[in-house]
Amino acid sequence: MDKPYVIGIDVGGTNTVVGIVDKRGQILRSGSLKTAKHANVEDYLDELAEVIEDVIKDIATKEQIKGIGAGTPNGNYFTGSIEFAPNLRWKGIIPFAQMLEERVGIPVALTNDANAAAIGEMTYGAARGMKDFIVITLGTGVGSGIVVNGQLVYGHDGFAGELGHVIMRRSNGRVCGCGRSGCLEAYTSATGVARTAREYLELQHDAKSQLRNIPIDEITSKDVFDAAMAGDEMAKEIFRFTGEMLGEAFADFVAFSSPEAIILFGGLAKAGDLIMNPVRESMERNLLPIFKNKVKLLFSELKESDAAVLGASALGWEVR
Amino acid sequence: MDKPYVIGIDVGGTNTVVGIVDKRGQILRSGSLKTAKHANVEDYLDELAEVIEDVIKDIATKEQIKGIGAGTPNGNYFTGSIEFAPNLRWKGIIPFAQMLEERVGIPVALTNDANAAAIGEMTYGAARGMKDFIVITLGTGVGSGIVVNGQLVYGHDGFAGELGHVIMRRSNGRVCGCGRSGCLEAYTSATGVARTAREYLELQHDAKSQLRNIPIDEITSKDVFDAAMAGDEMAKEIFRFTGEMLGEAFADFVAFSSPEAIILFGGLAKAGDLIMNPVRESMERNLLPIFKNKVKLLFSELKESDAAVLGASALGWEVR
Numbered sequence: 001m002d003k004p005y006v007i008g009i010d011v012g013g014t015n016t017v018v019g020i021v022d023k024r025g026q027i028l029r030s031g032s033l034k035t036a037k038h039a040n041v042e043d044y045l046d047e048l049a050e051v052i053e054d055v056i057k058d059i060a061t062k063e064q065i066k067g068i069g070a071g072t073p074n075g076n077y078f079t080g081s082i083e084f085a086p087n088l089r090w091k092g093i094i095p096f097a098q099m100l101e102e103r104v105g106i107p108v109a110l111t112n113d114a115n116a117a118a119i120g121e122m123t124y125g126a127a128r129g130m131k132d133f134i135v136i137t138l139g140t141g142v143g144s145g146i147v148v149n150g151q152l153v154y155g156h157d158g159f160a161g162e163l164g165h166v167i168m169r170r171s172n173g174r175v176c177g178c179g180r181s182g183c184l185e186a187y188t189s190a191t192g193v194a195r196t197a198r199e200y201l202e203l204q205h206d207a208k209s210q211l212r213n214i215p216i217d218e219i220t221s222k223d224v225f226d227a228a229m230a231g232d233e234m235a236k237e238i239f240r241f242t243g244e245m246l247g248e249a250f251a252d253f254v255a256f257s258s259p260e261a262i263i264l265f266g267g268l269a270k271a272g273d274l275i276m277n278p279v280r281e282s283m284e285r286n287l288l289p290i291f292k293n294k295v296k297l298l299f300s301e302l303k304e305s306d307a308a309v310l311g312a313s314a315l316g317w318e319v320r
Numbered sequence: 321m322d323k324p325y326v327i328g329i330d331v332g333g334t335n336t337v338v339g340i341v342d343k344r345g346q347i348l349r350s351g352s353l354k355t356a357k358h359a360n361v362e363d364y365l366d367e368l369a370e371v372i373e374d375v376i377k378d379i380a381t382k383e384q385i386k387g388i389g390a391g392t393p394n395g396n397y398f399t400g401s402i403e404f405a406p407n408l409r410w411k412g413i414i415p416f417a418q419m420l421e422e423r424v425g426i427p428v429a430l431t432n433d434a435n436a437a438a439i440g441e442m443t444y445g446a447a448r449g450m451k452d453f454i455v456i457t458l459g460t461g462v463g464s465g466i467v468v469n470g471q472l473v474y475g476h477d478g479f480a481g482e483l484g485h486v487i488m489r490r491s492n493g494r495v496c497g498c499g500r501s502g503c504l505e506a507y508t509s510a511t512g513v514a515r516t517a518r519e520y521l522e523l524q525h526d527a528k529s530q531l532r533n534i535p536i537d538e539i540t541s542k543d544v545f546d547a548a549m550a551g552d553e554m555a556k557e558i559f560r561f562t563g564e565m566l567g568e569a570f571a572d573f574v575a576f577s578s579p580e581a582i583i584l585f586g587g588l589a590k591a592g593d594l595i596m597n598p599v600r601e602s603m604e605r606n607l608l609p610i611f612k613n614k615v616k617l618l619f620s621e622l623k624e625s626d627a628a629v630l631g632a633s634a635l636g637w638e639v640r
Contacts (some may be wrong), residue, residue, distance in 0.1 A: 022467050023341050064499055071591075075323035084610075091355075125467070129474065130476075132475055132476040133413060133478075146576070146577075148469070148471075148473050149468070149469070149471050149473075149474075151469050153468050153469075153576075153577055153578075154453065155452055155577050155578020155579065156452040156579060156580035157611075157614060158451075158578075158580060159414050159578050159610050159611065160452075160576065161575075161576070161578075162575040162576075162608055162610075163575060163576065165575050165608050166566065166572040166576075167571070167606070168490075168571060169490075170488075170489075170568065170589050178608055178609065180606070180608070181611065194426075212534075248487065248490065251487070252486040252487060252516055252572075252577070254572070254578050255481075255482040255483060256466070256473075256480065256481070256482075256483065256486070256577075257466075257475050257480050257576075258473075258474070258476060258477055258478075258479050258480035258481075258482075259475065259476060259477020260476035286487070286500070288482055288485050288500070289498065289499065290404075290479050290482075290496055291477075291479065301441050
């Protein structure tokens with residue numbers, strides 16, 4: 001029987017969004033629930049199953065659903081489990097795919113958010129037709145989904161692609177949420193950009209900036225973006241610093257897998273040329289000669305609000 | 321017809337070695353010629369074809385040869401060409417596989433030395449049964465062959481796996497042969513170890529070392545090894561420095577592809593525990609928590625003198 005639909009689930013720390021998606025990548029209907037509402041994962045999954053049934057109801061029968069794909073924090077594709085996710089209330093190892101499958105009777109595959117984004121770009125987005133590319137997600141953290149020979153790189157344990165945690169500064173590096181120092185994420189995540197702003201404001205006493213109008217502990221990457229768009233020199237310099245470090249990191253990633261493209265995804269990618277120009281300039285300057293002028297730098301082509309669900313849904317096509 | 325043999329060719333800057341290999345990875349017969357003798361690549365290939373016929377002669381017919389695999393400097397698997405190899409006399413792009421195939425009538429595949437080593441380890445050596453691993457070659461330079469999902473990572477242009485050229489020191493880094501600064505290779509190749517020795521001897525005026533008995537410009541990594549084995553403190557410290565930097569780099573590589581093992585191959589790997597102990601200690605210290613105590617560090621299991629030919633020969637099984 002033809003199965004023309006998949007379900008995508010984006011499990012975030014705050015909200016969970018569910019969508020039913022067709023073969024052209026259209027989200028036909030969606031629903032959501034509060035992830036953080038349930039202290040008990042059993043209760044959460046019961047409600048999630050209800051939302052799924054609700055989203056399917058007027059569109060298709062369960063038999064027409066090829067599979068469910070879920071993007072979750074610390075999702076392990078091999079085990080189908082969420083493993084020790086720091087931003088979720090449920091601790092330890094949660095056999096998420098199995099528990100959800102028992103409730104809805106549709107096969108479930110799961111991976112982490114950045115891998116879901118990479119599958120989404122390959123299926124519906126900027127990486128259509130590419131066999132070798134890397135998606136870098138620039139959000140609260142920095143994640144990555146790596147595709148080699150047309151396949152997602154999971155590694156031998158399912159945890160490959162932690163490119164937010166390569167070390168960019170080996171001396172005097174910023175403390176990172178992972179417990180180490182100098183990680184790419186500590187500088188180039190949205191949080192990292194806000195940290196850079198605070199550093200600049202504190203260290204450059206004499207420099208003027210409209211960022212000084214905001215209480216220093218409340219500055220966000222959005223504030224830095226707004227200031228830069230308004231021509232604020234310090235804010236522009238903060239984006240230049242961020243982009244330069246991303247470019248340095250990308251040059252090393254290219255030495256590893258020589259991708260056709262690196263695709264920026266997530267909140268910070270909305271900064272457009274403000275981030276892309278310094279990234280491109282810095283990456284080209286840092287590349288080995290054989291790689292120069294070969295690697296495309298692209299923005300995600302998935303619509304921001306739909307991207308996470310679409311990405312996860314693409315995994316639904318690959319189930320079983 | 322059953323084709324029970326392959327030919328492996330190791331093209332080095334000085335010598336070219338040819339071997340006929342059976343399915344168990346036994347080199348049944350080998351021969352060699354001087355790579356550097358011929359200014360003209362046509363003449364070189366004529367002599368190479370003769371050596372191949374000679375090696376085959378008493379063992380098999382051409383029809384029993386599955387394929388020829390060649391490991392060459394700057395060999396591109398996709399194009400079958402040697403492209404701009406700095407250590408060979410023939411400049412520009414040499415369509416090596418095609419030219420050799422025309423001469424001997426056996427299909428030829430080609431890749432760079434480090435990729436050949438990785439295929440060799442997977443077929444006959446320490447990586448048998450593994451689907452995700454990285455071979456690091458520590459010789460005059462530092463090369464790498466990366467395997468993901470059981471497939472060699474060539475990247476979109478055939479040049480992936482240049483892990484000797486990730487940047488380890490972003491300020492005040494050593495100049496590298498690639499024209500940039502701070503590359504892993506500039507520190508952890510055999511040449512890099514000799515450079516470290518010279519730096520230590522010059523900067524630590526008062527430190528005693530038997531390395532001072534050797535004219536400083538003539539010190540090799542072998543001298544440092546001999547001194548370390550004799551208990552020389554400075555020499556041991558040089559290996560510790562080298563191993564620590566390799567361990568830092570390996571921790572980043574693990575964040576990329578989460579391999580089951582990293583395998584050390586080539587001259588410097590002969591230093592054994594002298595290099596492996598600091599590498600292991602440093603890698604574990606630098607790994608993201610989720611990767612700790614998971615990644616095997618191994619030495620190549622290919623016999624040193626045969627390794628390059630065996631590695632290249634393994635590619636012969638995959639031809640066409």
